[in-house]
Amino acid sequence: MTNPIHAYVGMWTTADGRIRHELLPNGRYIEARGSREHAYQGRYMVTGNHIDYWDDTGFTADGDFxxxxLHHAGMVLYPRK
Structure with missing residues (x-):
């Protein structure tokens, strides 16, 4: 599954910086939580303003820009410039 490069590639963080999603241009993501730099990782796909996540452990989630x-699982994440 490939996903073209889109405007949402980059780092997204909660206001307090505790949760961080790095959306990589190759369709993979890394989620950090607090001091755990690789708490979760897997693949993602953006369709319009919607994102679907598939964690390497089998967990799935989604969100909307x-x-x-980014509104994801009750959290709000902001682009890190």
């Missing part, structure tokens, strides 16, 4: 922020 709304007004420049």
């Amino acid at each position: 709304i007004d420049g922020v």
